[in-house]
Amino acid sequence: MLEINLFQSGEYMTGHLWCSESTQEEYELESKIADVPILAELLGHSHSEQIIQTLNQEDPEAAIEQFESILQIPLWIHSEWFEDIEDEEIISKYVKYDF
Secondary structure (H helix, E strand, O other): EEEEEEOOOOOOEEEEEOOOOOHHHOOOOOOOOOHHHHHHHHOOHHHOOOOOOHOOOOOOHHHHHHHHHHHHHOOOHHHHHHHHOHHHHHHHHHHOOOO
């Protein structure tokens, strides 16, 4: 399961949920389909087709990889890894990004 929500100045802009129907039913999750024009404006209109392909992706891990490709920043990391990371180059890649 993967859920991404985008906020701007504290205001919810759009979000998307990737999960199976059975997971959605089991956890009583609402279906969430991102607004492509909002994502295109935030991420760049040149990525519109890639954004649509990512939103249509069924595999959450593949969706993360596609967003990493669009954003050119790593998104896949476990929070508990931060305490054990000693490599400054890796640490420098995981900072807050404002779009």
